[in-house]
Amino acid sequence: MTLYVDADACPVKAEAETVATRHRLAMVLVANGGLRPSRNPLVSLQIVPDGPDEADKWIADRAGPGDVVITNDIPLAAKCVEAGAQVLRPDGSALTQANIGAQLAMRDLMSDLRAADPFRQGSGKGFTKADRSRFLDALERAVRQAGKTRT
Template sequence: MAIYVDADACPVKSEVEKVGTRHGLQMFIVSNGGLRPSQNPLVETVIVPDGPDVADMWIAERAGQGDVVITGDIPLAARCVEAGAQVLKHNGEALTAANIGNVLATRDLMTDLRAADPFRQGGGRGFTKADRSRFLDALERTIRAAKRL
C-alpha cells in the first residue's frame, strides 16, 4: 500500500505526509519540479519530465488495488479508480466507481461551456480551513479502509 500525490498545485502535501507517516506508508510526491524534497524517509519526491500529463501518467501506471491517490485531476482519478485505487480530491471528496462517471461528465461539460464563452470567469472557490479539515478526516478514513482490503 502506498500513497501517490499529484503534487502540482496540491495544497495538502504536508497533511498527506503527516497522516502517511503515522501509518508508516510509502508516499510518492509526483511533480514536474519546483518542490523541496522531504527529509522523511517514507517520502519519495518524483520529478517527471516537463510535458502534458507526464505526472499523471507516472501515477496511473503505478497506482492500483489498495493504494491511495490524491489528485484534483479528474481523468487521472478515473484511471486510478478503474485500477482499484482509493482516490481523494484535495477537499476530501472521495472519487469512486459510483461517482467518477458523473464527475467526469460534469468536468467535460464545464470545459465545453468555458470554450463557448471566452469571457466566462472562474467560478471556483478558494481552498478553506474546512476543506483542509475534511481532507484530513477523509484521508484517515480512506487509509484505514484500504488497510482492511
Template sequence: MAIYVDADACPVKAEAERVATRHRQTLYLVSNGGLRPSDNPLVEMVYVTEGPDEADKWIAARASRGDVVVTNDIPLAARCVEAGAHVVKPNGEALTQANIGPALATRDLMTDLRAADPFRQGGGRPFSRADRTRFLDGLERAIREAAK
C-alpha cells in the same frame, strides 16, 4: 499500500505527509519539479519530465488495488479508480466507482462551457481550513479502507 499525490498545485501536501507518516506508509509526491525535497524517509519525491499529464501518467501506471491517490484531476482519478485504488480529492471528497462517471461528465461539460464562452473564467472559492480538515478525514478513511 502506497500513497500517491499529484503534487503539482496540490494544496495538501503537508497534510498528506503527516497522515502517511502516522500510518508509516510510503508517500510519493509526483511533480514536474519545483518542489522542495522532504527530509522524511517515508516521502519519495518523483520528478517527471516536463509536459502535459506526465505526472498523471506516472501515477496511473503504478496505482493499483490497495493504494491511495490524492488528486484533483478527474481523468487521472478515473484511471486510478478503474485500477482499484482509493482516490481522494484535496477537499476530502472520495471518488469511487459510484461517482466517477458523473464527475467526468461534469468536468467535460464545464470544459465545453469555458471553451464556448472565453469570458466565463472563474476561479471558484479559495481553499479553506475546513477543506483541509475534510481532506484529513477523507484521507484517513481512504487509508483504512485500502488496508482492509
C-alpha cells in the same frame, strides 16, 4: 500500500505527509519539478518530464488496489479508480466507481462552457480550514479502507 500525490498544485501535501507518517506509509510526491524534497524517509519525490499529463501517466501506471491517490485531475482519478485505488480530492471528497462517471461528464460540460464563452471567469472558491479538516478525516478513512483492500 503507497500514498501517491499529484503534487504540482496540491494544497494538502503537508497534511498527507502527516497521515503517511502516522501510518508508516510510503508517500510519493509526483511533479514536474519545483518542489523541495522532504527530509521524511517515508516521502519520496518523483520528478517527471515536462509535458502534458506526465505526472498523471506516472501515477496511473503504478496505482492499484491498496493504494491511495490524491488528485484533482478527473481523468487520472478515473484511471486510478478503475485500477482499484482509493482516490481523494484535496477537499476530502472521494472519487469512486459510483461517482466518477458523473464527475467526468461534469468536467466535459464545464470545458465546453468555457470554450463557448472565453470571457467566462472561473468562480472557484478559496481553500478553507474546513476543507483541510475534511481532507484529513477522509484520508484517515481512505488509508484504513485501503489497508483492508490489501489484506
